[in-house]
Amino acid sequence: MQIIGVAVAGGSSVFARPLEHGVDPHRLAWELGYRIVRPLSASGVGDELTVTVQVSAHGRPVSEGGVQRRRSLDRELTEADVVDPLVRQRLAAYAMVLSSHGLLATEFSNRTAVPHSWGLPGGGIDPGENPSQAVIREAIEETGQHIEIAHLLDIQTDHWIGRSPTGVVEDFHAVRIIYAATCPEPTTPVVNDVGGTTASARWVPLHQWYRTHWAAGTRALLDRHLATISAQLGYRRRSAG
Structure with missing residues (x-):
């Protein structure tokens, strides 16, 4: 996967870098002297996937942070278990889906590390x-809903x-990769x-x-984006009363 930074949509790239294992794109851009303003597009398939983001120069001193801190999701893992783990980068796509029925949510099963927590519909890119x-x-697979992509x-x-x-x-x-989306004809999931x-x-x-x-990552996304996209897509919150 490659991250391309541009100063303006449609403009020439100011950087183009592969997203190495364990690296966060926001940190990658920051260490190159930029902050990500917003994602613009995601194109290509498989290893040829490219995400283009709009960036602006931040003008601040930079210290290299390297890869994201690796946390543990399993307290039962032993030191022997983590000596030689399988290294895996998984590209996936999710959507914050709104309709006249509300926000579409999926519950994680016992096959995951966060059972009974809730997230957004989506999964690995085939x-x-x-x-x-x-x-x-x-x-469709997770909720039976037919959605329409609004924007990245x-x-x-x-x-x-x-x-x-x-x-x-x-x-x-x-x-x-997170999209905003709508479901024009919502049904019971x-x-x-x-x-x-x-x-x-x-x-x-x-x-x-x-x-x-x-789930923690989903809540962070909702805190950051839900109010804005609900207004943009015409689904304003209704009071409980």
Whole structure:
């Protein structure tokens, strides 16, 4: 995967760098002298995936931070378990989906490290898919909803060591491409991909979103973007009364 920074949309690149394992794009841009203003596009498939971001020079002293700190998601891992983990970078796409029914949410199953927490519909990008195709497919599999992409919203990464759903110890770098999306004809959500990482799905009323037990990364995204995109897409919060 490659990150390209441009000063203005459609302009020439000021940097182009591969996103190495464990590296966060915001930190990568910062160490090159820029801050990411907003993501512009995500194109290509597989290893040829390119994310273009608009940046501005920050003009501050820079110290190299290297890769993200790797946290542990499994307290039962021994020192022997983490000596030679499988190194894996996973590219995935998710969507913050709004409709007249609220915000679309998916519950993590017991096959994940955060069972019973809630997140956004989405998942890994399959070979031959671009990110928008992947998130549309995942929304159908995980919730039964047909969504329409509005725009690219954010790029989020995480870095940890833990066991995969198959029991393999992994040094895992999650790269998440986040879209804003709508569901013009919402229905009662149903999980079609039974037995996977999604236990259930539901629509969360916008005025009650903060009462849901979200996974940490999802809550950070909602805190940052939900109010803005709900206004942009015409789904303003209604009061509980």
